[in-house]
Amino acid sequence: MNDLSSLEGRLRQARTVSEQLRSAIAAVIVGQNDVVDQVLWGLIAGGHVLLEGAPGLGKTLLVRTLASCLGLRFSRIQFTPDLMPSDITGTNVLVMDVAGAATGRFELHRGPVFAQVVLADEINRATPRTQSALLEAMQEHSVTIAGTRHVLEEPFFVLATENPIEMEGTYPLPEAQLDRFLLKVLVAAPQEDDLVAIVARTTGHVAEPPRSIVDHDQVMQLQTLCRDIAVADPVARYAARLVGASAPDAASAPDRVKRAIRYGAGVRGAQSLVLAAKAVALLEGRAQVAFGDIQQVALPVLRHRLILSFEGEADGITTDEIVGELIQFVPTRPDAVERAVREG
Numbered sequence: 001m002n003d004l005s006s007l008e009g010r011l012r013q014a015r016t017v018s019e020q021l022r023s024a025i026a027a028v029i030v031g032q033n034d035v036v037d038q039v040l041w042g043l044i045a046g047g048h049v050l051l052e053g054a055p056g057l058g059k060t061l062l063v064r065t066l067a068s069c070l071g072l073r074f075s076r077i078q079f080t081p082d083l084m085p086s087d088i089t090g091t092n093v094l095v096m097d098v099a100g101a102a103t104g105r106f107e108l109h110r111g112p113v114f115a116q117v118v119l120a121d122e123i124n125r126a127t128p129r130t131q132s133a134l135l136e137a138m139q140e141h142s143v144t145i146a147g148t149r150h151v152l153e154e155p156f157f158v159l160a161t162e163n164p165i166e167m168e169g170t171y172p173l174p175e176a177q178l179d180r181f182l183l184k185v186l187v188a189a190p191q192e193d194d195l196v197a198i199v200a201r202t203t204g205h206v207a208e209p210p211r212s213i214v215d216h217d218q219v220m221q222l223q224t225l226c227r228d229i230a231v232a233d234p235v236a237r238y239a240a241r242l243v244g245a246s247a248p249d250a251a252s253a254p255d256r257v258k259r260a261i262r263y264g265a266g267v268r269g270a271q272s273l274v275l276a277a278k279a280v281a282l283l284e285g286r287a288q289v290a291f292g293d294i295q296q297v298a299l300p301v302l303r304h305r306l307i308l309s310f311e312g313e314a315d316g317i318t319t320d321e322i323v324g325e326l327i328q329f330v331p332t333r334p335d336a337v338e339r340a341v342r343e344g
Helices: 002-026 033-045 059-069 085-089 128-140 192-202 216-228 233-245 255-260 267-283 291-302 310-314 319-329 334-343
Strands: 048-052 074-078 090-096 102-110 117-121 142-145 148-151 157-162 181-186 261-263
Touching: 002 033, 002 059, 002 216, 002 267, 033 048, 033 059, 033 157, 033 181, 033 216, 033 267, 033 291, 048 059, 059 074, 059 117, 059 157, 085 090, 085 128, 090 142, 128 142, 128 157, 181 267, 181 291, 216 267, 233 267, 233 291, 233 319, 255 261, 255 310, 255 319, 261 310, 267 291, 291 319
Parallel strands: 048 157, 048 181, 074 117, 117 157
Antiparallel strands: 090 102, 142 148
C-alpha cells in the first residue's frame, strides 16, 4: 500500500512538473503543442529528438526555451559544411609554460558535446563524417578522444534540428544515426492565427527567457520514474507486432509494406515504442502503458526507421502513410480477432 501511495504521489508530482514546463514554453512558443509534448516525451524517456522543418519555424527557439527551463548545462553546435568532428568532441592540446615553451604535456580541450542539453542546429548541413561524430555520444553517452574514453554527465539529451532533405546544401543523415534518435518530430508551418500571434510577440519588446522549472535531480527522477511505468504483456506484444509487420519479408507485413519498404524498424524501434509510450503515460499521471499510448507515439518513433524501397520512392509513398497503415492493419489483440472470426 505504501509503495502504491508513493507511486501515485510521484506521478502527481511528475504531472505538475510537466504542466509547468508546458506553460513556460507556451509563454515563448506560439502553438506547436504536439511538438512540445513530443520533445517532453524524449526528455523524460531519456532519448534524443530530431526536429525537422523549414527554416524560421522556431525549432532553435524551442530548444533554447526548453534549455532555459531545465537546470542543466546547455551548448549549441551550429553544423556547417566545414565543421570538423573535433569541433564537436574536442581535442588534446599541447600545454605551454609561462615562457611559451612546450611542456610535453597534453590537456583535453572539451568540445560542446560535453554538456547535458546539446542543440545540434541544422545537423544535415554538415558532411556525414562530421554527423557521425555524435554517434558514440548519443548511444554510449561517452566520447573517445585519442584512445581515451570520456563519460558524459547525465542526463545527456541531444536535440537536433534539420531542414527538409530536398533543400539545397543538405546531407541525408545515415540510417545508423537516425536510429539513435528516439523520435523524429515534424514541425509544421503555423496557421494564420498563430502566425499573427508570432508576429505580435516577436516584433514588440524582447521578453525575458523563462526561469528554470526543474533541476538536475528532478530530471533524473523523472527519467527513473519513466522506467518504472508498467507495460502489460499484451501491450508489449502489440508493439512487437507493429515493428514486426514493418519488415517487408515478414509474413505478417501488409502488401503495401512488402512493396514500398526496403528495411523495417528493427529492435530499437520496438524499444523506442515502449519507452516513448511510458513517457506518455507518465505525463498523463498513469502507472501503466495503454494500447493507445503505443499508437500515439508510433509516428514519431517509426517514421525515420522505415527505409523506402525504390518502388516506394517512385510511387511517392511516405513513411508516415506506412505507419498509419500499420496501425490500422495490426490488431491490438489478435486472439480476440481470431475468436471473432471463428464465432462469426
